[in-house]
Structure formats: structure tokens, C-alpha cells
Amino acid sequence: MPIHEIRHPLIRHKLGLMRRADLSTKNFREMSQEIAALLTYEATKDLPLEPNRVQGWCGEIEVEKIAGKKVTVVPILRAGIGMLDGVLTLVPGAKVSAVGIARNEETLQAQTYLERLAGSLEQRLALIVDPMLATGGSMVATIDMLKKAGAVNIRALVLVAAPEGIKAVETSHPDVHIYTASIDSHLNEDGYIIPGLGDAGDRIFGTR
Numbered sequence: 001m002p003i004h005e006i007r008h009p010l011i012r013h014k015l016g017l018m019r020r021a022d023l024s025t026k027n028f029r030e031m032s033q034e035i036a037a038l039l040t041y042e043a044t045k046d047l048p049l050e051p052n053r054v055q056g057w058c059g060e061i062e063v064e065k066i067a068g069k070k071v072t073v074v075p076i077l078r079a080g081i082g083m084l085d086g087v088l089t090l091v092p093g094a095k096v097s098a099v100g101i102a103r104n105e106e107t108l109q110a111q112t113y114l115e116r117l118a119g120s121l122e123q124r125l126a127l128i129v130d131p132m133l134a135t136g137g138s139m140v141a142t143i144d145m146l147k148k149a150g151a152v153n154i155r156a157l158v159l160v161a162a163p164e165g166i167k168a169v170e171t172s173h174p175d176v177h178i179y180t181a182s183i184d185s186h187l188n189e190d191g192y193i194i195p196g197l198g199d200a201g202d203r204i205f206g207t208r
């Protein structure tokens with residue numbers, strides 16, 4: 001199955017805090033980055049390794065290092081910025097590919113306003129980060145963009161996913177694995193995830 005709900009106790013606890021309407025912007029930001037780091041740990045479990053000879057304290061030894069080109073993290077602006085540092089905590093050498101997509105609140109259609117992608121995408125694991133997978137429009141548009149630019153190894157990290165969004169990604173891009181802290185119940189008539197987190201961008205940027 002390309003959807004992975006990571007039910008780790010630390011994630012469950014932190015997500016429970018994030019669901020509180022009275023959580024401060026500061027704490028919402030912190031939890032968002034912390035869960036992003038925990039999801040990154042899961043999503044990178046099978047990164048290929050290669051042998052590496054180094055000078056150890058007792059002479060030359062063989063260790064391991066991650067093989068190939070560095071990962072690229074792909075935050076979907078603006079709310080994805082709220083997960084970026086969490087990923088970079090574990091993958092500090094990653095290149096950042098910024099994608100600006102906002103959904104039209106009336107039509108719920110995703111509209112692209114920025115595309116600044118890392119080079120050599122065909123050789124990198126692309127880790128898309130966005131707190132919310134709702135209708136899936138923003139995620140599908142981002143995956144379309146990355147594939148058009150050459151990416152072949154794409155994974156998505158989202159804090160909360162709606163069944164509708166999961167289905168949309170699975171239908172358009174069945175090769176893309178999604179790692180989430182929670183599969184929630186459904187979307188309401190305004191396209192918000194229930195129970196969800198509310199408007200994640202507003203909560204991260206303090207603009208609600």
C-alpha cells in the first residue's frame with residue numbers, strides 16, 4: 001500500500017496537541033517540525049547505503065554512507081515551510097526545491113505560483129512536505145511538476161491526510177508513497193479535513 005500511517009506514540013501525542021484549537025502558534029510550529037522529523041525517519045528507512053573507508057581512531061575502517069545524490073526536500077508553500085526544518089534536522093545536506101501552490105478557496109483548484117527545483121532530479125529522492133492532504137489537488141500538481149522535471153523517486157510527508165486526497169494521489173500517481181501521522185475521517189463542504197487541524201498555513205504563520 002502506498003499510504004503509511006505512522007502510529008508511533010510520540011506522533012500520536014504530538015498530533016493530539018496540535019488538534020487543540022488553543023495551541024499557540026509557537027507550539028504548533030514546534031510540533032509540526034517534530035512530527036516532520038519523525039515521519040522523515042520512517043520515509044528514509046530504505047535509503048541505499050554504500051561502503052566508505054575512513055580513518056578511525058584505531059586505523060582505517062569501513063563504514064557506510066548514503067549512496068548517490070543528495071535528497072531534495074520539496075516544501076509546498078506556504079504551509080510546507082512549517083515542516084522543512086524538521087526534515088533538515090535529519091537530512092541536513094538535502095537540497096530544497098520550493099514549490100508555490102495555493103488552492104483557490106472557492107473552486108478548491110490548486111494554482112501554481114512558484115517552481116524553483118533542485119538540479120539532477122532524476123538522481124534524487126524527492127520528499128514532498130505539506131501538512132495537509134485534503135482534496136489532493138496541491139499534491140497531485142506538485143508530483144506532476146516534479147515528474148515533468150525528471151524526478152522518478154518521490155515520497156510525500158503529510159501531517160494529516162483525508163481519504164479523498166489519498167485516493168486522488170493513488171489514482172494519478174500510484175508509485176508515490178505517502179507517509180502521514182493520521183488518516184482522518186473526511187472533508188467538509190468547504191474542503192477542510194475533519195477533524196483535521198484547521199487552516200495549517202494560518203496556524204503556522206500566525207495569520208488566523
Ligand code: PRP
Nearest residue numbers: 077078079102103134135136137138201
Ligand atoms: C493548504 C495545504 C495544502 C493544500 C491542501 O494550502 O497546506 O497545500 O491546502 O489542499 P488540497 O489537498 O485540497 O489541495 P493552501 O492552499 O491553503 O495554501 P497556504 O499553504 O499558502 O496556506
Ligand code: URA
Nearest residue numbers: 134192193198199200
Ligand atoms: N488546507 C488546510 O490548511 N486545511 C485543511 O483542512 C484543508 C486544506
